[in-house]
Amino acid sequence: xxxxxxxxxxxxxxxxxxxxxxxxxxxxxxxxxxxxxxxxxxxxxxxxxxxxxxxxxxxxxxxxxxxxxxxxxxxxxxxxxxxxxxxxxxxxxxxxxxxxxxxxxxxxxxxxxxxxxxxxxxxxxxxxxxxxxxxxxxxxxxxxxxxxxxxxxxxxxxxxxxxxxxxxxxxxxxxxxxxxxxxxxxxxxxxxxxxxxxxxxxxxxxxxxxxxxxxxxxxxxxxxxxxxxxxxxxxxxxxxxxxxxxxxxxxxxxxxxxxxxxxxxxxxxxxxxxxxxxxxxxxxxxxxxxxxxxxxxxxxxxxxxxxxxxxxxxxxxxxxxxxxxxxxxxxxxxxxxxxxxxxxxxxxxxxxxxxxxxxxxxxxxxxxxxxxxxxxxxxxxxxxxxxxxxxxxx
Amino acid sequence: xxxxxxxxxxxxxxxxxxxxxxxxxxxxxxxxxxxxxxxxxxxxxxxxxxxxxxxxxxxxxxxxxxxxxxxxxxxxxxxxxxxxxxxxxxxxxxxxxxxxxxxxxxxxxxxxxxxxxxxxxxxxxxxxxxxxxxxxxxxxxxxxxxxxxxxxxxxxxxxxxxxxxxxxxxx
Numbered sequence: 001x002x003x004x005x006x007x008x009x010x011x012x013x014x015x016x017x018x019x020x021x022x023x024x025x026x027x028x029x030x031x032x033x034x035x036x037x038x039x040x041x042x043x044x045x046x047x048x049x050x051x052x053x054x055x056x057x058x059x060x061x062x063x064x065x066x067x068x069x070x071x072x073x074x075x076x077x078x079x080x081x082x083x084x085x086x087x088x089x090x091x092x093x094x095x096x097x098x099x100x101x102x103x104x105x106x107x108x109x110x111x112x113x114x115x116x117x118x119x120x121x122x123x124x125x126x127x128x129x130x131x132x133x134x135x136x137x138x139x140x141x142x143x144x145x146x147x148x149x150x151x152x153x154x155x156x157x158x159x160x161x162x163x164x165x166x167x168x169x170x171x172x173x174x175x176x177x178x179x180x181x182x183x184x185x186x187x188x189x190x191x192x193x194x195x196x197x198x199x200x201x202x203x204x205x206x207x208x209x210x211x212x213x214x215x216x217x218x219x220x221x222x223x224x225x226x227x228x229x230x231x232x233x234x235x236x237x238x239x240x241x242x243x244x245x246x247x248x249x250x251x252x253x254x255x256x257x258x259x260x261x262x263x264x265x266x267x268x269x270x271x272x273x274x275x276x277x278x279x280x281x282x283x284x285x286x287x288x289x290x291x292x293x294x295x296x297x298x299x300x301x302x303x304x305x306x307x308x309x310x311x312x313x314x315x316x317x318x319x320x321x322x323x324x325x326x327x328x329x330x331x332x333x334x335x336x337x338x339x340x341x342x343x344x345x346x347x348x349x350x351x352x353x354x355x356x357x358x359x360x361x362x363x364x365x366x367x368x369x370x371x372x373x374x375x376x377x378x379x380x381x382x383x384x385x386x387x388x389x390x391x392x393x394x
Numbered sequence: 395x396x397x398x399x400x401x402x403x404x405x406x407x408x409x410x411x412x413x414x415x416x417x418x419x420x421x422x423x424x425x426x427x428x429x430x431x432x433x434x435x436x437x438x439x440x441x442x443x444x445x446x447x448x449x450x451x452x453x454x455x456x457x458x459x460x461x462x463x464x465x466x467x468x469x470x471x472x473x474x475x476x477x478x479x480x481x482x483x484x485x486x487x488x489x490x491x492x493x494x495x496x497x498x499x500x501x502x503x504x505x506x507x508x509x510x511x512x513x514x515x516x517x518x519x520x521x522x523x524x525x526x527x528x529x530x531x532x533x534x535x536x537x538x539x540x541x542x543x544x545x546x547x548x549x550x551x552x553x554x555x556x557x558x559x560x561x562x563x564x565x
Contacts, residue, residue: 149542170543172510172542173506191537192535192537193537207445209518209536210510210536210538212507212511213507228515228536228538230442231442231443231522232515233511233514255512257507258505271505273467278508301508345505363549388506
């Protein structure tokens with residue numbers, strides 16, 4: 001009981017801290033105003049698309065406010081297309097002292113105009129703030145838009161959606177290889193749930209029973225995976241070179257699910273229900289005694305361990321799922337402010353500031369972008385079909 | 395007064411009788427298998443599954459036996475559902491089929507990956523029960539569909555109850 005009281009206190013204190021922070025920053029005064037009115041484009045669709053995507057990316061980044069007058073930063077340059085190619089020049093100046101922060105020229109085929117704009121946006125963000133942007137990232141996700149659950153990939157703005165699998169089967173829980181080039185996912189395409197990787201016909205894991213939740217280590221050499229081959233779903237590490245299996249958990253009376261790696265690759269956070277409800281635990285990659293991370297909420301599932309050291313997860317509080325973030329080193333916990341809907345399957349965006357997750361309202365699941373600092377949630381993919389299980393590229 | 399005591403005695407006897415009787419009934423699907431674990435989860439001891447599921451059939455006949463229903467977030471085979479498993483064991487033990495794929499399902503609540511593991515545990519609980527009833531372990535394969543293949547499409551307790559199930563695909 002005392003422990004419960006303590007846990008509630010911790011949650012309340014952290015929540016009030018969040019509320020204060022939001023209040024202070026809500027006015028947007030922390031944002032850098034940037035003026036693109038002087039940026040010249042041709043009259044063609046491609047170069048106009050370039051400018052509108054670039055503006056949207058800068059606004060979405062959370063660091064900037066695109067204005068047309070009286071800005072701290074001016075963007076000059078031009079974008080021209082011709083012969084199936086695009087060329088974009090971009091210079092960023094500080095208005096106060098005319099200091100040039102960026103001056104570069106970019107080229108791409110006209111079909112890749114959105115990708116070019118995303119790249120320029122991230123370069124501007126890095127040149128001005130020194131921080132990594134997210135605009136060039138990709139989201140892997142699942143949809144039943146064809147009537148079957150297939151794997152899709154889209155850009156971080158929810159545009160440029162491509163269908164990756166055409167297996168006419170079921171895809172579950174996609175995640176990225178650390179190089180951001182391929183996606184690991186569970187599929188029933190050969191009848192049983194096995195773990196596959198895009199661009200590779202042979203499954204990564206196809207033992208008897210369940211093969212699920214494959215998550216490849218940051219060094220790309222091993223995969224954390226849930227297998228039931230020994231009679232119960234347990235957490236294993238599988239070497240991707242030799243196929244050697246190391247079993248990490250022995251919970252005859254429990255389920256394990258959803259492993260993810262710490263940024264240094266030494267630990268794995270995962271879900272286990274050995275306590276009677278699904279909670280998040282951390283275990284060393286060499287095995288040993290797991291440490292329980294979560295204590296509040298009736299259910300804590302779907303962890304994702306970011307480069308920033310924070311584990312983001314879905315927490316069931318008061319009958320609905322909300323997004324929480326915990327720092328295991330600092331022992332802090334924070335619940336993000338969201339509306340009445342269910343927010344699940346969070347994934348850190350490449351900038352380490354935003355979180356992509358699913359939002360379920362009226363039994364319809366869409367993809368949302370949440371800002372951990374000040375901006376309001378943004379719908380990336382929504383409509384009359386379901387989108388779920390988003391995973392951001394590294 | 396006397397009447398009151400009499401009815402009280404009757405009540406005591408009734409309660410005792412019911413508890414003994416129901417105690418017997420709940421023990422029927424092998425008490426030592428469940429032990430005293432109220433969370434359920436029979437595991438007679440990590441019997442390894444067939445090492446390579448590639449050679450096994452993908453599908454079977456699901457129309458022969460009724461599905462085993464489960465409680466919320468539980469993988470325990472309830473006493474009232476045990477008869478369904480026993481019927482399948484009888485069928486297999488008589489050599490009427492090659493084997494069975496036990497398919498575990500869950501309702502839509504909870505995370506998809508957790509439900510995948512939960513569905514597998516439901517299938518494995520049924521598998522362990524079948525093994526306990528003398529069925530050859532190598533003829534029982536498990537397959538979890540998690541929440542991916544609901545049988546009822548609604549979003550209420552009625553639909554959820556129908557979706558928490560273990561299906562027998564006989565081959």
